[in-house]
Amino acid sequence: MNWQAYQESLLTCAREQGCDQAEVVLTEASSLGVTVSEGQIENLEASKTARCSLRIAYQNRPGYASTEVKEDPALLVAQAIDNASGQVPDPALDFAGPQTYETLPQPHNPLEGLSLKALIEQAYGLEKAGLARDPRIEKSAGISLQVNQRTLSILNTSGLSAHHQVSRGSTVCGFIAKEGETRRDQWEQVSGTQADDFETCVNRCVDRALIRLSGHSIATGQYTLALSGKVMASLLGAFFSAINAREVEKGRSPWANELGKQVAAPCVHLVDDPYYAENPLPFDGEGRPAQKTTVVEAGTLKTFLHHSETARRAGVQTTANAVRTATGRVEIGPTNLYFLPGELTEDQLLEQMGQGLYIQYIAGLHSGLNPVSGDFSVVADGFWIENGKKQDWIHQITIAANYFKLLNEVQAFSNEIHFPGGHTVGSPAALFKQVQVAGQKETPEDSV
Amino acid sequence: MAELFSFHPERAEAVLKRALSRGADFAELFLEDGTARNLTLNEKIIDAATTHRRCGAGVRVFSQTASAYAYCSGWDQEDLLDIAQQAAEALAAQVSLKAQIQLRPWIKVCEMKAPIRPYEAVTVSEREQYLLRAVHAAHAYSPEIHRVTASLADEDRRVIIFNSEGVWAEDRRIHGRLFIQTIAQGEGRLETGSVAPGAGQDFSFFEALDLEAQAREAARIATTVLHAPECPSGQLPVVIENGFGGVIFHEACGHSLEATSVALNNSEFSGKLGQQIAATCVSAVDDGTLLGAWGSAQVDDEGQPTQRNLLIDHGICTGYLIDRLGSRRMGMEPTGSARRQDYSYPATSRMTNTFILAGQDDADEMIKELPQGLYAKTLGGGSVNPLTGEFNFAVQEGYWIENGELKHPVRGATLIGKGADVLMKIDRVAANLKRAQGMCGSASGMVRADVGQPRLRVQQLTVGGRGEALS
Numbered sequence: 079m080n081w082q083a084y085q086e087s088l089l090t091c092a093r094e095q096g097c098d099q100a101e102v103v104l105t106e107a108s109s110l111g112v113t114v115s116e117g118q119i120e121n122l123e124a125s126k127t128a129r130c131s132l133r134i135a136y137q138n139r140p141g142y143a144s145t146e147v148k149e150d151p152a153l154l155v156a157q158a159i160d161n162a163s164g165q166v167p168d169p170a171l172d173f174a175g176p177q178t179y180e181t182l183p184q185p186h187n188p189l190e191g192l193s194l195k196a197l198i199e200q201a202y203g204l205e206k207a208g209l210a211r212d213p214r215i216e217k218s219a220g221i222s223l224q225v226n227q228r229t230l231s232i233l234n235t236s237g238l239s240a241h242h243q244v245s246r247g248s249t250v251c252g253f254i255a256k257e258g259e260t261r262r263d264q265w266e267q268v269s270g271t272q273a274d275d276f277e278t279c280v281n282r283c284v285d286r287a288l289i290r291l292s293g294h295s296i297a298t299g300q301y302t303l304a305l306s307g308k309v310m311a312s313l314l315g316a317f318f319s320a321i322n323a324r325e326v327e328k329g330r331s332p333w334a335n336e337l338g339k340q341v342a343a344p345c346v347h348l349v350d351d352p353y354y355a356e357n358p359l360p361f362d363g364e365g366r367p368a369q370k371t372t373v374v375e376a377g378t379l380k381t382f383l384h385h386s387e388t389a390r391r392a393g394v395q396t397t398a399n400a401v402r403t404a405t406g407r408v409e410i411g412p413t414n415l416y417f418l419p420g421e422l423t424e425d426q427l428l429e430q431m432g433q434g435l436y437i438q439y440i441a442g443l444h445s446g447l448n449p450v451s452g453d454f455s456v457v458a459d460g461f462w463i464e465n466g467k468k469q470d471w472i473h474q475i476t477i478a479a480n481y482f483k484l485l486n487e488v489q490a491f492s493n494e495i496h497f498p499g500g501h502t503v504g505s506p507a508a509l510f511k512q513v514q515v516a517g518q519k520e521t522p523e524d525s526v
Numbered sequence: 527m528a529e530l531f532s533f534h535p536e537r538a539e540a541v542l543k544r545a546l547s548r549g550a551d552f553a554e555l556f557l558e559d560g561t562a563r564n565l566t567l568n569e570k571i572i573d574a575a576t577t578h579r580r581c582g583a584g585v586r587v588f589s590q591t592a593s594a595y596a597y598c599s600g601w602d603q604e605d606l607l608d609i610a611q612q613a614a615e616a617l618a619a620q621v622s623l624k625a626q627i628q629l630r631p632w633i634k635v636c637e638m639k640a641p642i643r644p645y646e647a648v649t650v651s652e653r654e655q656y657l658l659r660a661v662h663a664a665h666a667y668s669p670e671i672h673r674v675t676a677s678l679a680d681e682d683r684r685v686i687i688f689n690s691e692g693v694w695a696e697d698r699r700i701h702g703r704l705f706i707q708t709i710a711q712g713e714g715r716l717e718t719g720s721v722a723p724g725a726g727q728d729f730s731f732f733e734a735l736d737l738e739a740q741a742r743e744a745a746r747i748a749t750t751v752l753h754a755p756e757c758p759s760g761q762l763p764v765v766i767e768n769g770f771g772g773v774i775f776h777e778a779c780g781h782s783l784e785a786t787s788v789a790l791n792n793s794e795f796s797g798k799l800g801q802q803i804a805a806t807c808v809s810a811v812d813d814g815t816l817l818g819a820w821g822s823a824q825v826d827d828e829g830q831p832t833q834r835n836l837l838i839d840h841g842i843c844t845g846y847l848i849d850r851l852g853s854r855r856m857g858m859e860p861t862g863s864a865r866r867q868d869y870s871y872p873a874t875s876r877m878t879n880t881f882i883l884a885g886q887d888d889a890d891e892m893i894k895e896l897p898q899g900l901y902a903k904t905l906g907g908g909s910v911n912p913l914t915g916e917f918n919f920a921v922q923e924g925y926w927i928e929n930g931e932l933k934h935p936v937r938g939a940t941l942i943g944k945g946a947d948v949l950m951k952i953d954r955v956a957a958n959l960k961r962a963q964g965m966c967g968s969a970s971g972m973v974r975a976d977v978g979q980p981r982l983r984v985q986q987l988t989v990g991g992r993g994e995a996l997s
Binding site: 149446478518 | 562564565568571572573574575576577578579580581582591592593594595596597598599600601605608609612613616617619620621649650651654672673675709715716717718759760761790792870872906907908909911913914916918919920937938939940942944988989990991992993995996
């Protein structure tokens with residue numbers, strides 16, 4: 079039996095076992111990838127996988143079960159019914175019926191169709207190009223090319239039938255620069271329609287690795303801060319719970335009582351956009367048709383992001399932000415979430431800044447943040463800015479602030495949005511006022 | 527649980543032969559079949575109840591130090607032969623391979639052990655009642671506790687490994703973890719406190735746990751942090767509590783001793799065997815044999831028996847963590863350290879249960895001696911770049927030390943440093959060794975790992991609080 083037939087058999091079985099409703103999400107995926115380093119194959123990878131998740135309504139209670147093999151349908155249904163047993167009954171629980179979807183043009187995957195041999199040759203080519211760019215490049219830390227294909231289908235007993243196919247590629251370069259005893263590595267990624275922009279990937283990676291060689295720390299204190307688009311996007315993603323309607327219901331969003339109020343500076347506009355060309359999504363995890371949502375407008379919180387259940391409880395329309403977890407649970411997530419760009423180029427932003435820190439990368443965000451309070455403290459590195467120009471590379475510092483307070487202190491955004499490596503959250507660079515930085519007082523040893 | 531597939535070694539033989547058919551010098555078949563359950567309560571209501579069957583296989587081939595890996599869902603023999611073919615061809619396309627090798631006869635190195643109280647037999651209702659106790663106890667601690675979330679996540683999985691050297695290993699791995707998070711509200715703010723004990727054991731571990739004490743601890747952290755001022759920022763001596771405090775060693779040292787980076791000369795500890803890399807008061811092990819521990823297993827994910835690895839002996843680097851590929855690259859024996867999240871990853875060297883051994887210093891004196899410092903009592907996670915050794919970890923609940931006394935709590939800071947530097951700056955190690963559970967992420971995905979240490983002191987770390995800069 080193929081997976082599509084299995085999907086149908088699950089729905090039939092669920093009905094037979096007394097479920098009021100049933101829905102099956104099937105994901106089939108395949109991938110091909112290569113990693114080379116130091117002129118050798120480090121790894122070659124190929125895969126073919128499937129995942130099938132069942133959601134039921136049994137006596138108005140939701141239940142879930144999922145599998146990676148064609149499990150006996152009766153068993154899977156029994157597990158889902160068992161998982162439904164403790165849930166509070168919800169008579170309004172309703173899976174979507176048939177919908178109409180727009181045909182959204184899928185982005186071109188420049189790595190699609192390339193053979194393993196071609197991917198390997200390309201990877202070796204990138205490695206050679208990086209090594210040739212500067213004699214201080216000691217070696218590569220790994221060059222990877224990957225191509226992923228995925229099909230998603232949602233079928234249910236209300237007649238929903240939603241299908242979507244995705245083909246994405248990515249290229250990752252890592253290089254190690256060495257000068258004296260100092261070694262620094264750097265990783266860069268290009269993906270989606272830019273997955274074959276090899277020159278940008280290599281050059282950016284090499285140039286940044288070289289800049290990092292001369293890094294030093296700075297004294298602890300308050301500094302004017304600008305955050306790159308990549309860093310802003312990381313923070314935006316990390317604090318997503320603030321606009322997640324389910325988190326609001328659970329009392330875990332500091333913006334719970336802020337609808338219609340000013341939560342950010344007037345230059346802040348935040349949208350959730352399933353039409354973004356690099357990652358168009360015709361429907362959400364419940365099969366509801368795509369819709370673009372303005373979350374924050376001129377600093378005012380307009381709406382939270384909903385799926386159909388939270389929308390119903392809040393007395394509003396869904397914003398079609400349902401997503402499926404790995405086990406098939408319906409939760410809330412972004413489609414493509416980003417701050418709108420401003421007017422200034424990056425150079426103009428730095429000119430307006432004058433003096434301070436322009437942070438390019440952060441680390442430790444997964445542990446150094448509190449999504450409920452907004453506090454974060456992370457390792458950071460980036461440029462020292464003097465007279466509006468990039469100067470030294472600063473590293474081994476931490477920046478600590480409260481994200482929600484920071485949003486009220488945005489002075490300006492740059493005019494270009496960055497979506498870090500295949501992620502669906504993006505942002506332009508942003509300029510702020512002063513932020514607390516911890517570092518090491520400069521000593522002659524520090525400034526090697 | 528559904529009846530697990532049985533897997534006959536004749537099937538493995540056919541798969542491995544196919545994998546070797548283009549001339550690789552080693553082949554491995556990794557099979558996995560298991561069920562993961564999760565029950566989460568949001569306050570007194572079930573928020574999520576899920577059951578997931580994870581089942582798949584991966585074939586790996588080596589030719590010297592080049593490798594290829596192919597994987598699929600399920601154990602269908604056609605699919606397994608397919609992935610074996612893919613792995614074989616992938617490698618053959620790029621590497622000139624030697625003549626075919628023969629499979630060695632099977633030697634069963636490991637048998638599965640059945641649990642006494644399997645998770646499968648614990649009903650949704652029983653778990654719900656268990657978690658409700660935690661929710662009640664957390665709220666009872668203080669009226670400031672605004673919200674409580676509690677969850678139980680367990681997994682019962684069977685792992686079977688065959689390789690061309692005749693290894694046939696079967697291991698049943700059972701894990702459970704409790705997670706309690708409380709949110710305290712007050713002074714116009716929300717703060718969290720959480721605990722997450724777990725073990726490589728069945729549900730009897732949780733029955734024996736002092737559940738109410740765990741819930742109260744989560745509530746205590748949240749309410750303490752709620753009234754705590756910001757942590758200051760700057761350079762400070764730091765006393766790190768035992769248990770999850772061991773995350774500092776995990777980040778500052780552990781990852782940098784994995785062959786994953788050491789073998790490629792991409793670790794700051796590459797080539798340091800026999801050399802002093804830490805203060806003499808520091809000795810540390812990685813031990814995958816500890817019965818019932820969160821990171822333990824009978825064999826690693828390449829079928830190698832796990833072992834106790836002495837990594838640092840009174841400051842001297844005495845060992846690395848080495849997988850099969852690392853072994854080939856480094857010319858050293860594998861150490862039973864090959865691990866992977868699941869079949870969708872090839873294994874690489876990882877930590878299991880990693881901790882600093884008990885020392886001899888007085889746990890209270892190391893605070894009393896400090897004119898000024900930070901006592902890091904409750905930590906969050908962290909991360910590291912093994913190449914440079916730069917690491918970070920988060921302090922959730924700390925205490926400001928002044929004139930040898932704990933003056934008041936402080937909240938929220940990330941501590942940073944360089945591994946090689948910080949290991950040499952540990953100057954006190956007490957005797958009260960304790961371990962705690964964590965999830966570790968790296969090249970072969972997320973794996974369960976214990977961290978641990980006694981209370982210890984680091985002479986200086988950069989403390990990134992939001993509070994005033996220290997003069």
